[in-house]
Amino acid sequence: MxxxxxxxxxxxxxxxxxxxxxxxxxxxxxxxxxxxxxxxxxxxxxxxxxxxxxxxxxxxxxxxxxxxxxxxxxxxxxxxxxxxxxxxxxxxxxxxxxxxxxxxxxxxxxxxxxxxxxxxxxxxxxxxxxxxxxxxxxxxxxxxxxxxxxxxxxxxxxxxxxxxxxxxxxSAVDRFAIHIQGKGGHAAKPEESNDPMIILGQLMTSIQSIVSRNVSAFDSAVVTIGEVSAGNTWNVIPDQAYMQGTVRTFNAATRAKAEERLQDLCAGIAKAFDANIELEYIHLPNxxxxxxxxxxxxxxxxxxxxxxxxxxxxxxxxxxxxxxxxxxxxxxxxxxxxxxxxxxxxxxxxxxxxxxxxxxxxxxxxxxxxx
Ligand SMILES: [Zn+2]
Ligand SMILES: [Zn+2]
Missing domain, CATH: 3.40.630.10 (Zn peptidases)
Incomplete structure (x- = not known):
């Protein structure tokens, strides 16, 4: 040696x-x-x-x-x-x-x-x-x-x-990024805007249901939101919000399921709040x-x-x-x-x-x- x-x-x-x-x-x-x-x-x-x-x-x-x-x-x-x-x-x-x-x-x-x-x-x-x-x-x-x-x-x-x-x-590693486009405005007149901050909050909570409600007790997965951002001052409703995170899974079926649920949640919440939500989903190593x-x-x-x-x-x-x-x-x-x-x-x-x-x-x- x-x-x-x-x-x-x-x-x-x-x-x-x-x-x-x-x-x-x-x-x-x-x-x-x-x-x-x-x-x-x-x-x-x-x-x-x-x-x-x-x-x-x-x-x-x-x-x-x-x-x-x-x-x-x-x-x-x-x-x-x-x-x-x-x-x-x-x-x-x-x-x-x-x-x-x-x-x-x-x-x-x-x-x-x-x-x-x-x-x-x-x-x-x-x-x-x-x-x-x-x-x-x-x-x-x-x-x-x-x-x-x-x-x-x-x-x-x-x-x-x-x-x-x-x-x-x-684990298989995936990365996702979500871009929310709403309508900004004066903080005092929310009825004239479409607040992406609220949509961001709804998404953050809903995404946590993927592991708790869509993955079997005998299987496992991790979904983590690692970054969120929206707004930059106290009296303005911003027009955009952003989040990114990762999905970790151990088999192909759960991997596909998690991606599908993320897409459905984004589409459903976009419709519910009349905003535009764009999901980028990137497959990293298996x-x-x-x-x-x-x-x-x-x-x-x-x-x-x-x-x-x-x-x-x-x-x-x-x-x-x-x-x-x-x-x-x-x-x-x-x-x-x-x-x-x-x-x-x-x-x-x-x-x-x-x-x-x-x-x-x-x-x-x-x-x-x-x-
Ligand atoms: Zn490393
Ligand atoms: Zn290494």
């Missing part, structure tokens, strides 16, 4: 120089340089950012994926490796993922002669905006691939803990569905690594665009403990680097089982 200090150093450099989705130009260059220095073959695919490498030989191909992008967050951790890019931070730990996958790649390279096929290593851009994995699929990176794997660091787990389940592992047989292999590899393995009872409500890969070929995705007081996407997120001591070993063990 690569010296742990080297692995930590890779992670620290990535942490210091984060780049947001689709702007990972320097990160891509840095990865390319490290891979070339270790004589790892880079395979050409039409990608603006991110890259693909391969080790091994033969016809069978399995894939290993890391994401490489950071978030538009101002880091609040005071450390030597604090982000040098103001307002950009590796707050989702993709720096940890890159260093781990690099270390696994070096180890697979060292064992290249024993590999029964090729490992295609995917350094994927733009996970945070939910479209990078799909773009890689369209570029053909999974052509001929038998199985794909990857992982996410999980600050809610201690270092040495590992969590997984067969079937749905994360749920990651872990293949059953591959999940067993991942559990075996985790146990051999010495991890304390938890089989999750239910999926997580976070989104992960790995689903674009695992919707295309069988896949398995796990959570590995990175213990932090603050959660992913928090400006004080600070993963425990000891995750780097074992995660590469787990991936090397799993990859060999995937052929």
């Amino acid at each position: 690569t010296d742990i200090n080297q692995v930590k150093e890779w992670r620290r450099v990535f942490h210091r120089y984060p780049e947001v989705s689709y702007a990972e130009f320097e990160t891509t260059k840095r990865l390319r340089k490290i891979l070339e220095e270790h004589e790892i073959k880079i395979v050409d695919y039409p990608l603006q950012t991110g890259l693909v490498a391969e080790v091994g030989q033969g016809e069978k191909v399995v894939a290993l994926r890391t994401d490489i992008d950071a978030l538009p967050i101002l880091e609040q951790v005071d450390s030597e490796i604090r982000s040098s890019a103001e307002g950009v931070m590796h707050a989702c730990g993709h720096d940890i993922h890159m260093a781990t996958i690099l270390a696994a790649t070096m180890e697979l390279k060292a064992r290249e002669a024993e590999l029964p096929g090729r490992v295609r290593i995917l350094f994927q851009a733009a996970e945070e905006v939910g479209s990078g994995a799909q773009q890689m699929v369209e570029a053909g990176v999974l052509d001929g691939v038998k199985a794909v794997t990857g992982f996410h660091n999980d600050p809610t787990l201690k270092v040495g803990e590992f969590a997984i389940k067969s079937g749905a592992m994360t 749920a990651v569905i872990n293949d059953e047989a591959l999940t067993e292999k991942a559990v075996e590899a985790a146990e051999e690594t010495g991890y304390s393995v938890q089989i999750l009872g239910e999926p997580k409500t976070i989104g992960e665009d790995f689903s674009a890969l695992s919707d295309t070929v069988p896949g398995v995705f796990a959570f590995i403990g990175s213990e932090s007081d603050y959660d992913l996407h928090h400006p004080k997120y600070q993963p425990d680097e000891r995750i780097l001591e074992t995660a590469p070993d787990y991936l090397v063990k799993l990859i060999q089982k995937l052929f």
